[in-house]
Structure formats: structure tokens, C-alpha cells
Amino acid sequence: MSVLKDRILLVATDLFHTRGINSTGVDTIVAVAGTTKMTLYKYFNTKEQLIIEVLQKSQQDFQSWLNEKLNTGTKKPAEKIQLLFDYIEEWVNSSAFIGVGFIKASAEFPNEENAIHKLSSLQSREFRQFIGKLATDANIKDADGLALQLSLLFEGAAQAEQMKRGSGAIKYAKKAAKILIDGAIKQS
Amino acid sequence: MSVLKDRILLVATDLFHTRGINSTGVDTIVAVAGTTKMTLYKYFNTKEQLIIEVLQKSQQDFQSWLNEKLNTGTKKPAEKIQLLFDYIEEWVNSSAFIGVGFIKASAEFPNEENAIHKLSSLQSREFRQFIGKLATDANIKDADGLALQLSLLFEGAAQAEQMKRGSGAIKYAKKAAKILIDGAIKQS
DNA sequence: TTAATTGTATACAAATCAGTATATAAATTA
DNA sequence: TAATTTATATACTGATTTGTATACAATTAA
Numbered sequence: 345m346s347v348l349k350d351r352i353l354l355v356a357t358d359l360f361h362t363r364g365i366n367s368t369g370v371d372t373i374v375a376v377a378g379t380t381k382m383t384l385y386k387y388f389n390t391k392e393q394l395i396i397e398v399l400q401k402s403q404q405d406f407q408s409w410l411n412e413k414l415n416t417g418t419k420k421p422a423e424k425i426q427l428l429f430d431y432i433e434e435w436v437n438s439s440a441f442i443g444v445g446f447i448k449a450s451a452e453f454p455n456e457e458n459a460i461h462k463l464s465s466l467q468s469r470e471f472r473q474f475i476g477k478l479a480t481d482a483n484i485k486d487a488d489g490l491a492l493q494l495s496l497l498f499e500g501a502a503q504a505e506q507m508k509r510g511s512g513a514i515k516y517a518k519k520a521a522k523i524l525i526d527g528a529i530k531q532s
Numbered sequence: 533m534s535v536l537k538d539r540i541l542l543v544a545t546d547l548f549h550t551r552g553i554n555s556t557g558v559d560t561i562v563a564v565a566g567t568t569k570m571t572l573y574k575y576f577n578t579k580e581q582l583i584i585e586v587l588q589k590s591q592q593d594f595q596s597w598l599n600e601k602l603n604t605g606t607k608k609p610a611e612k613i614q615l616l617f618d619y620i621e622e623w624v625n626s627s628a629f630i631g632v633g634f635i636k637a638s639a640e641f642p643n644e645e646n647a648i649h650k651l652s653s654l655q656s657r658e659f660r661q662f663i664g665k666l667a668t669d670a671n672i673k674d675a676d677g678l679a680l681q682l683s684l685l686f687e688g689a690a691q692a693e694q695m696k697r698g699s700g701a702i703k704y705a706k707k708a709a710k711i712l713i714d715g716a717i718k719q720s
Numbered sequence: 721t722t723a724a725t726t727g728t729a730t731a732c733a734a735a736t737c738a739g740t741a742t743a744t745a746a747a748t749t750a
Numbered sequence: 751t752a753a754t755t756t757a758t759a760t761a762c763t764g765a766t767t768t769g770t771a772t773a774c775a776a777t778t779a780a
Contacts, residue, residue, distance in 0.1 A: 500688030
């Protein structure tokens, strides 16, 4: 990938999170990235396409980071799901955390027919399925039900953390997750 | 309150939820409300003021509805907190539900210095304190901790329901809430 | 009847928005 | 060296944004 395209993606990601997507114009993005609109529109056909690529890259980066954390060493499936919220906490508390893209995007583009909204919805569903696979591997009976509950805690905590940094919401989400996981394991 | 001001508030509330706040211009609002910009600006100094009043009215309406539900009949404190998510489910599943204003607003106005963001943050905190009072009245030990966890489930479920109507997220949030509440009561 | 209030109609200002056209400079490749 | 690619600079279009100015109509109160 071109270094300029990469820089535009990075700058756009940051500005979208700190100022909002609709409130960030392409003029601002190119000014901060130190390039011009002509270059931006060479790499991205429309602003919508830029938004979509920003969302995709953000989610890919997070998933890659999470997968690496979960797959280092030799962890049993039951351990992995117990560790999930530890890693999420680590991620949320890192200085790099600026929010969950698909949560914000779905709020800014509420129309369910909109391409950006559809992508947000897909990413939310995929992450829930990812948790569901962890739960299935751990031999949990109602794996999908638990996955949905954990995803609610995740999205709720991310929302709270976006609203007020350092709220400590993720700490209590982790505690709640442990209770729900332990309860689900007992029933299996 | 003037009938016209009321109509503008209603129309703005609906449009903000279905199209997004920043994507809804005042021209659209007055056109749908069947009035003119001059009238809108007679009742609201700025668009920001309109947004703020929309958020305040939405939260007041929800809180009033919830209080009435909780205070009809003679319910013990422990019953009230157990019933909380039943009422939230009823509210979310009603046709009138269009989302939680302060969740969307905080996403569209991420800057913590922004007046709209501040109000969103305040409303979220007030609702959590409201749950905290229910928990305290029910003699729960870590009332604030439980309130935070329940608010995460609430915001997560609302977020999920905004993203995809009829997702059934609230049903599983209710189940999770029951587990967390029962666990907290045991420890008291 | 006169005065005040309330709302409408319309046009406007000034800024910002996404996206394009054109021309030029620099760097890379053949 | 010549040709091609990559990026810049700048100006523009046309639509949209919030908010205001001005003039007029209808209703209500004194």
C-alpha cells in the first residue's frame, strides 16, 4: 500500500474518532495528512469509500491484535474465553484506544439501507460470532446466548469509555463477564 | 408550551434518530413540521439549543414512563430492580422506540468539551445513578458496581437494537441482568 | 378601532461541503 | 534521454449549511 494512502487512512481514522465522521471534511483530512484532495480522490473514489476502508482497517487491526494475544502460548479453549475481557481491558486502557469504529459509525449513519451502516452491522455480528466460536470451543451449552451477552457488555463498555475516558467501565464489564461465563460453564 | 414549538421538537426528535443529527438540516425540520425557519429560531436560539432540548425531553419522557411503571402498585425495593429490565424490554420493543438519544449524540459529538457531549454524559451518569438508587434500596452491597454493570447491559442492548431492530438483544440483556442481580443479592 | 403578538414568505449572507478540471513539477522507468 | 507515473497547486462548480433581514398577513388584546 502506498505510504500516502496509508497516511490518509491513519489521519482519517483519528479525525473521525475525535471530531466525528460527518463533522470531518475531506479538506481537513488532506490538510492534516499534508497532501491534496486530488491525491485523496486517486486512492478513494468517494468519501464514503474512505469511511468504509477506515472501518475495515480498524476492525482488522483490532482482530489481528486480539488473535495474536489469544494464540500465543498453549491456552485451552476454556482459558481463552476467560482471558477475552482481560485483553479487551488491555486494549481499551492502551493509549492507542480511541473507540470502536462500528459503534460510532452506526450512530452517525442510522439508515439500515446505508452502506456504512450495513458494514457496521456486519462487523458487530462478526465480532459476536468470534466470541461465539470461543464459547463453542469451550463446550459451553448456549454458546450463542453467552456470546450475545458478552458482546453487549463489550459494546456497552466501549460506549461508556468513548463517552468518558477512564470511566473504569471495562473493569466492571470484566467482572460481569466472569460471572456470566462461570454461570454458562456450570450449565454445560 | 406552544403547539408549534412542540411540533418542531417532535419532528426534530424523529429526524435526528432516523437520519442522524448532523445529517438533518433545520430546513428539513421546518419543512416536515410545516413551518418556517423564522419560527424555529424564535423558539430555539441555535440548532445546538434545539438538539439539547430534544435530548432533555427524550430522557424526561423515558424516565417519567419508567417511574410510573415502577411506582404503580406496592412493590418492594427488591422487586423493583428485578422488574427494571422487564420494563426496559417493554419500552425497547414498543413501536415508539427509536433509540437512546444520549448514546447517539455522544457518538456524533465526541469532543468532551462540547455542550451536547457533556449533556449526553450527564444523562448517562444520571440513569446509572437511578439504577444505583434502586440497588441501594434493595440493600445490595456493591450497589454502584451492580448499577454500572446493568447500565452497560442497557447501553449495549440499546446500541444493538439501534443497529438492527428486532435483534432480540434486550431479551438476553434481561437474562444477564437477572444473573448479575441474583449474584449481587446473595453477597448482601 | 388600534396595538401587539404570532406566524409566513422569501430572499439573502457567508461558510462549508464533496468532487472535478487544468496545469505543472518531480520522480521513476524504459 | 525520453516516457510514464505520481503528486502538487489552484481554482472552480454546485449544492448545502446555519442564521438573518425584510416585508407582509392573521390573529388577539386593549
